[in-house]
Amino acid sequence: MLVYYLRLMARIKIDKNSSRKEVIVAKAAALFREKGFKAASMRDLAESVGVEAASLYNHIKSKTELLHELCFGVANRFMHKMDEVESQKIPAIEKVETMIRFHIDEMINHYEEVYVSDREWKHLSDPYLSNFQNQRRMYRKRFAALIEAGIRDKEIKKIDAPTAVLILLHAIGGIESWHRSTQKISAAALTDNMITILVGGLTNK
Amino acid sequence: MLVYYLRLMARIKIDKNSSRKEVIVAKAAALFREKGFKAASMRDLAESVGVEAASLYNHIKSKTELLHELCFGVANRFMHKMDEVESQKIPAIEKVETMIRFHIDEMINHYEEVYVSDREWKHLSDPYLSNFQNQRRMYRKRFAALIEAGIRDKEIKKIDAPTAVLILLHAIGGIESWHRSTQKISAAALTDNMITILVGGLTNK
DNA sequence: CCTACCGATCGGTAGG
C-alpha cells in the first residue's frame, strides 16, 4: 500500500503536480466567493476538488495559506499595473481612466479572486493582515495622487481625491451584481457604461 | 434561587426589558460588521452585552434571527423611502438625487446595520433568503425605473439604467472606508463630494 | 440571569 502510494506520488509529481495546487487555489477562490471564507469548509473544498479533506494538506499548508495566495496575488497585479501606469507619459486623466479600465477588466475576467481579495481579507492573520492593509493603503494613496494631478491640470473637477478613489473602487466592485444577474448586458457594454458614468463623474463631460 | 430569578425577570420586564433585545441586536450589528456573521460567535456577542452566552436565548430565538432583524429592518427603511419618493411630484433626476442622499445618510448614520444587511445577507436561510433577494431585486428595478424616467426626460445621460444603479449603490457602500479611515473629512463634505461625482456622472454637469 | 452540558462540525495530523 505504501509502496503503491509512493509510486503514485512520484508519477503525479512528474506528470501534473505543478498544476494540482493551482487547481486547489482556483477552486478555493470560487468557494470563498460563494460562501465566504469562514463558512467555506475544507471538506467543501475537498469535494469540489474531488479528493478527501486530508489529502488537500499534501499540497497546501493551511486554509489561511489559500487566502494569502489569493489576496496577495491580486494585490500584486494591481501594484504592478500602478507602477506601469505611473511611469507613462500621458495626461493624468488618461492614467486614471487606464486604471479604471484595468479594475473593470480584472473584475470581469478574474471575478472570484478579486472579489475574495476585496471582501475576505479581514480573515488574514496578523503578519499578513497588516502587510495587506498597508499595501492597500499605499495603493489608494497612489491612486488619489493620480486624481490630484488631474485636478491640478484642470482635467478633473475639484473634488476630494480620497473620496473619489473610494467611490471608483467600490463602484467597480458592483460588477459582482452583473455576474450574478441572469440577463447580462455584454462585458463591452458594461465597460462602456461604467466608463461613461465614472469618468463623467470626475470630469465635466 | 429560582424565586430570586423569577423576581429578577419580573423587575427586568417592567423596568427595561423592552430595550434589552434592542441592545443585543445593536451589539450584534457591530459584531457582525467587524468579524462577519459566521466568524462572530454567540460567546463574543454575550461578552459584548455583558452576560453568559446561554442568557442571550431568553431574548432571542437564534443567531440567524438577529441577522433577519438587521437585514429586513434595513430593507424596510429603504422600501418605505422609495414609496415616498416615487409618489412625489418632482423631476426624475431630483428623485434619484433624493434616493442617493438617503443612501448616503443611512450609510453614515446607521453604518453597522446597513453594512451587515449589504454584505452578510447571504447567510440568511431559505424562507428569508429568497424573500430578501426578491425585495432587493424589486428595489433595484424601481431605482432603475427612476433613472430611466430621467433619461426619457433628457435629464440624465443615455446609459444602461441597471448598470447605473449598481454603480450608485456600490459606490455609496464605499463609505465603509470613510468610517474606517483615521483622517475623516466631515460627513457634510463627504456627502457633497459623493453627490458631485455621482450625480455628475449621471448628468452632464 | 447562570451552570452544566450536548451533538455537530471544524481545521488539521498520524500513519501507511
Place this chain on the structure above:
DNA sequence: CCTACCGATCGGTAGG
C-alpha cells in the same frame, strides 16, 4: 492518495 481520529469551538438546550 486514503482511513482514522483529535482537540477546539460552535449554536443551542435543560434546569433551576
